[in-house]
Amino acid sequence: MKAAPFAYARPAALSDAVAELVNADGGGKVIAGGQSLVPVLAMRLARPTTLVDINAVTGLDALRAVGDRLEVGATVRQRRVEHALESAQVPLLRLALPWVGHRELRSRGTVCGSLAHADPAAELPAVACCLDAELRLAGPDGERTVRAREFYAGAMTTALRPEDVLVAVSFPVAGPREGFGFAEIARRHGDFALAGVAAHVRADDAGDVSAATMTAFGVSDRPVTRDVTGLVRATGGDRSELVGALDDVVRELVDTDGDAHASNGYRRRLLRALAAREVAKAHRRAVRGTAEVGA
Amino acid sequence: MTSIEEPVQKGLRPVRAEADDTVEVRFTVNGTPVVLDLPARVTLADALRDHLGLTGTHVGCEHGVCGMCTVLVDGEAARACLLFACQLDGAEVVTVEGLGRPDDLHPLQESFGRNHALQCGFCTPGFLLSAYDLLNNEPEVTDEELPAELSGVICRCTGYRNILTAVSETRAAYPEGIPEPGNCARRTLVGRSGGRSATVAEEHAEPSDEPARTVEIVLPEGEPTIAVQVDTALDVPFDEVWRVLADVHVLAGCLPGAELTEELGEQLYAGRAQVAVGPIKLSFHGIARVLEQDRETGTIRVLAEGQDTGGARTQADITLRASATAAGTDLRADAAVYLTGRIAQFGRALAGDISRRMFEQFAESVRQVATTGEAPQQSHAAPSAFRMVVATLVDRIKRIGRRRGGE
Ligand SMILES: Cc1cc2nc3c(=O)[nH]c(=O)nc-3n(C[C@H](O)[C@@H](O)[C@H](O)COP(=O)(O)OP(=O)(O)OC[C@H]3O[C@@H](n4cnc5c(N)ncnc54)[C@H](O)[C@@H]3O)c2cc1C
Ligand code: FES
Ligand code: FES
Numbered sequence: 001m002k003a004a005p006f007a008y009a010r011p012a013a014l015s016d017a018v019a020e021l022v023n024a025d026g027g028g029k030v031i032a033g034g035q036s037l038v039p040v041l042a043m044r045l046a047r048p049t050t051l052v053d054i055n056a057v058t059g060l061d062a063l064r065a066v067g068d069r070l071e072v073g074a075t076v077r078q079r080r081v082e083h084a085l086e087s088a089q090v091p092l093l094r095l096a097l098p099w100v101g102h103r104e105l106r107s108r109g110t111v112c113g114s115l116a117h118a119d120p121a122a123e124l125p126a127v128a129c130c131l132d133a134e135l136r137l138a139g140p141d142g143e144r145t146v147r148a149r150e151f152y153a154g155a156m157t158t159a160l161r162p163e164d165v166l167v168a169v170s171f172p173v174a175g176p177r178e179g180f181g182f183a184e185i186a187r188r189h190g191d192f193a194l195a196g197v198a199a200h201v202r203a204d205d206a207g208d209v210s211a212a213t214m215t216a217f218g219v220s221d222r223p224v225t226r227d228v229t230g231l232v233r234a235t236g237g238d239r240s241e242l243v244g245a246l247d248d249v250v251r252e253l254v255d256t257d258g259d260a261h262a263s264n265g266y267r268r269r270l271l272r273a274l275a276a277r278e279v280a281k282a283h284r285r286a287v288r289g290t291a292e293v294g295a
Numbered sequence: 296m297t298s299i300e301e302p303v304q305k306g307l308r309p310v311r312a313e314a315d316d317t318v319e320v321r322f323t324v325n326g327t328p329v330v331l332d333l334p335a336r337v338t339l340a341d342a343l344r345d346h347l348g349l350t351g352t353h354v355g356c357e358h359g360v361c362g363m364c365t366v367l368v369d370g371e372a373a374r375a376c377l378l379f380a381c382q383l384d385g386a387e388v389v390t391v392e393g394l395g396r397p398d399d400l401h402p403l404q405e406s407f408g409r410n411h412a413l414q415c416g417f418c419t420p421g422f423l424l425s426a427y428d429l430l431n432n433e434p435e436v437t438d439e440e441l442p443a444e445l446s447g448v449i450c451r452c453t454g455y456r457n458i459l460t461a462v463s464e465t466r467a468a469y470p471e472g473i474p475e476p477g478n479c480a481r482r483t484l485v486g487r488s489g490g491r492s493a494t495v496a497e498e499h500a501e502p503s504d505e506p507a508r509t510v511e512i513v514l515p516e517g518e519p520t521i522a523v524q525v526d527t528a529l530d531v532p533f534d535e536v537w538r539v540l541a542d543v544h545v546l547a548g549c550l551p552g553a554e555l556t557e558e559l560g561e562q563l564y565a566g567r568a569q570v571a572v573g574p575i576k577l578s579f580h581g582i583a584r585v586l587e588q589d590r591e592t593g594t595i596r597v598l599a600e601g602q603d604t605g606g607a608r609t610q611a612d613i614t615l616r617a618s619a620t621a622a623g624t625d626l627r628a629d630a631a632v633y634l635t636g637r638i639a640q641f642g643r644a645l646a647g648d649i650s651r652r653m654f655e656q657f658a659e660s661v662r663q664v665a666t667t668g669e670a671p672q673q674s675h676a677a678p679s680a681f682r683m684v685v686a687t688l689v690d691r692i693k694r695i696g697r698r699r700g701g702e
Contacts, residue, residue, distance in 0.1 A: 008335035102447030
C-alpha cells in the first residue's frame with residue numbers, strides 16, 4: 001500500500017522544525033532515516049498530517065567527542081557510526097550496530113531514530129540504557145536532557161512529546177579497564193531479537209570489579225537494566241557459574257508473554273545463556289585492562 | 296578532540312509543501328540529472344519505475360523486508376521503497392540499469408550469469424546492487440561473512456548458493472576493488488505516468504522561448520533499446536526505388552501509421568505517427584532530419600524523434616541502403632531505436648518484432664510505389680499496427696508450437 005497524503009516540511013533550522021511540529025497540533029511526525037516510519041506509513045498504520053524531515057537542519061549531523069562523551073547527532077546514519085573512527089571509543093555501540101537490520105537499512109537509518117522509535121526488541125535503546133546515555137531533546141520551551149534509563153516508558157512510548165525533536169544522544173567514552181559484551185538470538189540475521197543482552201563491566205586498577213551492568217531487550221516492553229556487580233564479584237566472572245547466579249535476575253527481567261516466535265520459558269533460557277556468556281566476556285575484557293572490542 | 300562535521304546532504308534544500316502540493320526534486324540517476332515534481336508520498340521506487348521508466352528496480356513487499364528495490368544512494372545500498380523521492384534532493388542514485396550495458400555487462404552481472412545465480416531474476420537487481428555496495432565499500436569481507444552480509448535480499452527461487460558463489464568469485468577476481476557501474480551516462484528518461492516528470496539535459500536544453508522544432512535531434516548515449524536490420528529483395532530496378540527514397544514525402548507515406556505534416560527547411564520535417572498495440576494507443580508528434588541522401592551509394596540516413604502525450608518517447612537513427620542486383624534492388628534498413636516510457640515496457644523482443652514488421656511493411660510499400668508509381672494507400676488511424684501485433688503474436692505462437700513439436 002502507499003502512504004496517505006501528508007504535508008512535507010524540510011526546514012533548515014531546529015527552531016523551525018519544532019515550530020512545524022507545534023503547528024501540526026499533534027498531527028506531526030519527525031522523519032529521520034524513515035526506516036521504521038515509512039513501513040508504518042505504507043501500511044497506513046499511521047496517517048500524520050505533516051512529516052517534518054530533519055535532514056536539512058544544520059548541526060544535527062555531527063558525530064564528535066565532547067569531553068569524555070561521544071555525541072551522535074539526530075541525522076547521523078547508523079552505518080556512518082559503524083565505521084567512524086570516533087565511535088571506536090564506544091565499543092558497545094560498535095558491537096551492537098551490525099545486529100541492527102541489514103546494511104541496506106543502516107545506510108539510511110539513524111541512531112537517534114532507533115532510540116526515538118523505541119521498539120522493545122531494538123538493539124540501540126538497550127545500548128543506550130546499558131551505558132546510561134543522555135538524550136538531548138528540543139521542544140517549544142527549549143532543550144532538556146533525559147537519561148536513557150528514564151526515557152523509555154513502554155513499547156514505542158518515550159519521554160518525547162509530539163512537538164519534541166531528539167537532537168542528539170551522548171554515550172560515555174570507554175576507559176581502559178572497561179569491558180563489554182553484546183549478543184542476541186533472532187530467527188534470522190537482521191530480524192528483531194527474540195532475546196538479547198548488552199553487558200558492561202568496569203574493573204579498578206587492581207583488577208577488582210567495581211561495577212557490572214546488564215540490559216536485556218526483546219523480553220519486555222522496554223529495555224531493562226540491572227546492576228549485577230555483586231553477582232560478578234561472587235562468581236569471579238566465571239561463565240558457567242554465572243548461568244546459575246543470574247537465574248533470579250533473568251526470571252524477573254523476562255516479562256513478555258509467549259508469542260508466535262517464542263514462549264516465555266524459551267526466552268528465559270535464551271537470556272540466561274546469553275547473559276552469562278556476555279557478562280563473562282565483558283568481565284574478561286575489563287580485567288585484562290583494554291577496552292578492545294575483539295574477543 | 297576529533298570532530299567531523301559532514302556538510303548537510305549535498306543539495307538538500309529547505310521546502311514546505313501542503314498535502315496536495317508537489318515537491319521539486321533534483322537528483323542524478325545513473326549519471327543523468329533529472330528534475331521531478333512529485334507528491335511527497337511518492338517513494339523512490341515508484342519515482343524510478345513510473346516517472347523515469349526505469350523498471351529494473353523491482354518492488355516486492357514495499358516495507359523494507361524483501362530487498363527487491365535495493366538501489367545505490369550516494370554509493371550505498373538503500374531500500375528504494377523506504378525513501379520518499381523528495382528526500383533525495385541532491386543525491387546520486389544508481390539502479391541496475393546503470394550497472395552495466397547489454398553488450399558490456401558489469402563483472403557482477405557476468406558472474407551471476409556464469410554461476411546460474413538467477414532463475415526468475417526478480418531478486419537479481421536487488422542482489423546485484425547489494426553485492427556491489429558490499430564489495431565496493433567493504434572489500435575485506437570474507438566468504439564466511441557473505442551469507443549474513445547478503446541476507447538483506449530475499450530470493451524466492453532460493454538460489455542462494457549460486458548467488459554467494461557469484462559474489463565470492465567477483466570479489467576474488469578484483470582484489471583491488473570492483474569496477475564502477477559501467478552504464479552511467481546522460482540519456483533521456485521519460486516516465487510511464489507522463490506529465491510532470493522531465494529529464495534535464497543541460498547541454499542540449501533549448502531556450503524555452505524558441506520553438507522545439509529548431510532543436511537538434513540528440514540521440515541518447517547509451518545502447519539502443521532495439522537494433523533492427525531488415526533486408527528485402529525488391530523485383531524493381533534501382534532507379535525506381537531511388538525515386539521513392541529521394542522524395543521524403545513519398546518515403547514518409549510508405550511508413551505505416553506515419554504522416555508528414557510540415558516542411559521546416561534544411562532537411563527538417565515535422566510529422567506524426569500512430570501506433571496501437573493492445574490496449575495501448577500511442578500518438579507521436581515529432582521531427583525528422585535527413586542527414587544524408589546520396590544516390591551514388593543509394594543511401595539515405597534519417598534521425599527521428601517523437602513524443603507521445605502520455606510521456607512515451609522514441610528516437611531512431613535509420614539508414615536505408617538500396618543497391619542494384621541482377622533481379623532488381625536490395626533494400627536494407629538498419630535502425631537503432633531508443634524507447635523510453637510506457638513503450639519501453641513491451642520488452643525488447645516484442646518491440647523488436649514489431650519494429651521489424653514495420654520495416655517489412657515499409658519495404659513492401661516502397662516496392663508498391665516503385666512499381667505502380669502511385670502513392671501508397673494507407674489510413675492514418677493505424678489499423679495496421681493492430682494487425683501487425685496480432686501477426687507478430689501469431690508468428691511467435693507458431694514458432695513456440697513448432698519447437699514444442701520437436702522440430
Ligand atoms: C526490514 C527491517 C528490519 C529492521 N530490523 C531492525 C533491527 O533488527 N533492529 C532495530 O533496532 N531496528 C530494525 N529496523 C528498524 C530501523 O532500521 C531502525 O534502525 C530505526 O528505528 C530507524 O531509524 P530511522 O532514522 O530510520 O527512524 P525513522 O523511521 O525516521 O523514525 C522512527 C520513529 O522515530 C521518530 N524519530 C526519528 N528521529 C527522531 C528525532 N530526531 N526526534 C524525534 N523523533 C524522531 C519518528 O517520528 C518515528 O516515529 C528494521 C527495519 C526494517 C524495515
Ligand atoms: S520492496 Fe523494498 S524491500 Fe521489499
Ligand atoms: S531468482 Fe527468482 S527470486 Fe531470486
